Amino acid sequence: MKVAILAANTGQGHISVMNSICSYLENNNIYVECFGDFYEQLMPSNKVLSDFYNLLQITSLETCRVYTQMSLLENKDKFDELYSYWYEPLNHFFRKYSCDVIVSTTPLINKYIIRYLKEVKSSRKFYIVVTDPFIPMYPGFAVQGADCYFCPNIETRALLETEGILPEKIIVSGYPLHKKFDAVRNDMLEFNKQYYLHSGKPTILINCGAQGSMDYLSIVKRIHVDFREKANAIVLCGNNSSLYAICKNKYPDFIILKYVDNVQDLLKISDLCITKAGANTFYECLYTDTPILVNGVKGFLYQEEGVIQFMEEYRVGKIFLDLEELNLKLNEMIEMETLNIMRGNIENLNIVNGSIKIAEVISQSGVRQKT
Template sequence: MSILSGKTILILTAGFGAGHVSAANAIKNSILQSEENVNIVIKNFIDASVPKLNKPMVKFYEKNTKYTPELYNCYYYLKKSFTSKYDLAHRVYTPKLSRFIEDLNPDLIISTFPLAAACVNNFRNSDDGYFIPAVTVITDVVDSMEWIFENTELYFVPSIEIKNRFMQRGISPDKVEVVGVPISDTFRVEKKDYKKGKYRIIIMGGGRGLFDISEDFMRWIDDFISNEGSSIEATIVTGTNDKLYNNLTKKSPLKNIKVLGFVNNMDELLKSHDLMLTKPGGATLFEAIYSKTPLLVKIPKLGQEIENGKFIIDKGIGLLYSDEEDLQAILKNIASGKFDSTISFMNNNIESFRQTIQPENIALYIENILEKYSI
């Protein structure tokens, strides 16, 4: 019988972007594939502590990252360099989250958001707290100090480079496993079918449909396909951006680009496209890697996305562009066939990187932690 049988596992996540929740769900599914008799509770750590703050904090995050990225970066890079004991934010959530933990009394806590990991650390250090094994899942390609706490038995990290950086910070390599950013197995493809002479590009702006390209540029792509880009097929996914969806499908419909609204089959869409034009979120990177879909990404401005952008360059799994004029040149080269070798090179790099991560071992690593610390 698996040591997971009959256990209760709490996975703490947050609503700041979709990546933290998708990682939580991926870990849950990985555990349940190994052992069905497990009680897995996924909980937004703010909802479990001060629920009235959840919507205001998410809105503040969205506005901050959109309108004042410089201010956001100042805060981010402070957290990257200094231990979170100097950050007072998590202390707001710790008391009530601690009571939630006590009531649930889980056998293991997994955190997919740094403030949640901070609260678990505080719980373990408090007079009323007690030992519960803690696992932290890094959901961007970063080594920020905001993720690192003394009361953590295991870290799941995105790449071997992040493991090496954690070791430089004094963390035992035995406490760090390289699994990538956990995402659903449904994105995984071993052999991808290609259309000869066609490049299928999917254009995404996340669930909220906030793109790094303008609506005018989308229309430029539409015209370009008509005039000289017949080798390109494009799909735009507008998410919950209903205004943009209506503009592109009803008010002034695109002629050559397929436009979708909010979708639940992103895995299937990525498998049927050759390139992804998108934002560099941690989950998005690994959806691209799992589905063998190289990336086109605008040079990012936000802290963790800047780090993810460096990862794209260092691993050679995508191209970064500076502005729409730069992107025009890339699309023209793709359409003319000048980028054939580049795209092949990126696909080979994705394949090589996939060999360095072990997402299939997530449940095994969790079993080992439970066995090590079982009473």
């Protein structure tokens, strides 16, 4: 069996989900090819759009939010015209890369691929992995015509059904995470020691996102001023070398890191995580029983707005909308009693790794496995 997993390089979430599913498929002896920048490589104009989106994530989340909302205003009457630009690139790609199963982790490509596969009478199976766990979700996931839809929770399942997706085609798999989240390290004590964390203080993990948003500078500064005596702090600067250099220079008593591929280990030694409402980091926290303090200072992207209702309903953390609220809510959350209550609430959610179920279904698609 040959499986192609397609993503878009908008942030890092869709690519992370792609890699997560791949990690379990390869365990099942399935031949997998991953295309993390499928959307961008298909047409140069797509790359321009993604690059602009990624730039806004680093420099201005407020503008990024407006940009995302504008992209939702696509005129449905223009679909035939837009598809005419997609047809040849899609045809070229699928002639070049043969596969039995196509898995999409991004909403940006689904309606075009579904129409293409129908027009060429392809026998390939097409699966959509919904990576938006909150309501509303980005519209491109609820597109009729796929063979199967994997979604992270019952709320997104209900939303797919209201959009006309047949219930028998929907599987509540859980949110897909990498197999390393299920691995057990035998050297966690030594791993912990390398960061010289004070054992008598809670540890705060500040995740600035894969792109490394400069908006976190004010947050790191406030925590350094008001909490450096009360807590340990680890700052993940992502791929933003400027953010890393500034934090490394100004806050030598904090642990400052660039983009890491072992965030699961850092979450396991942290008592809480400060992060934006992105689905990937959010579910990484839930899966490791790590309470979440969500950064809402610059607002939320369209597909993140539902985090407010989620936090109110399940009480797995708190949200701060300004730096004064950050102080107030962080003071509450570093109390061990509060942390334990939130950890219990997370455990009650029974979060599972969706990659396991997704890989299982794909593996049983009835096509030969590699030898």
